[in-house]
Amino acid sequence: MTEHHDRQVRVLADVQAERDAQDALFGVQDLPDGTGITGDEERATRARHVCDVMFERGEGTFRDVFYEEVMEALAETDPVKLRGELIQTIAVGVKWVEAIDRREGR
Template structure:
């Protein structure tokens, strides 16, 4: 069950999606992901691990890691799972920003 904070962010995401559809219509673009991003994914995972071991990990570290893991994936089911993880981290990050600014 999503919290009120999560529901507010997801409502903002839904509004942005509606705006995108209004502006661009339905888009069925190629994924553009795969092995060419494996090095960046590995580097992002390492940077995230190192930052958290040092005690200075940030949402940026986690988000970039999740995004590059998605970009490195070519299997549609695994890509979908990685994108859900990246979006969830983004939502969590927005919630943290909202808490800091309220």
Template sequence: MTAHHDRQARILADVKAERDAQDALFGVQDLPDGTGPEFVRQADKHREACDDAFQLNYGTYRHVLLEEVYEAMAETDPVKLRAELIQAIAVGVKWVEAIDRREGR
């Protein structure tokens, strides 16, 4: 296994541990999604900000993560919402990977 894959495995284990802690604290929860068309404007704003930032060579993980989160927030179709959430979570993992690389972990 490469250092990259080892790092991902550690991060995903951390995520699993956090999920286990959440379940222990709150139990299994079935909350409403709270997403919908009222977030389309914010999703568009964050998509444009992300595109602009990368075109001007100052894009950050913050730009990418917020774009993905707000795209999920604007979605009502469960299949598309799931896909958007997976993308947002993957960007979060990628960001943590970058932090760990910088920290030599």
């Protein structure tokens, strides 16, 4: 296995440990999604635009990408599309943590 793959495995193990801790604290939760509130689509569009501009300037950050993904998920009301947006958001979060770990020599 490569160092990159090993890092991903460690980060995903940390995510699994956090999920286990959440279940231990709160049990299984079936809350409403709460997405698609008035204004969410506009905020998602604005977040996409800001992200594009930042990268065009050469100043894009993980924050920009993560925020865009979060806003796209919050704007979505279709459960299938919402799931896809959440997976994208989580994947960006994992990628961000991997970058932090690389910088820290983990």
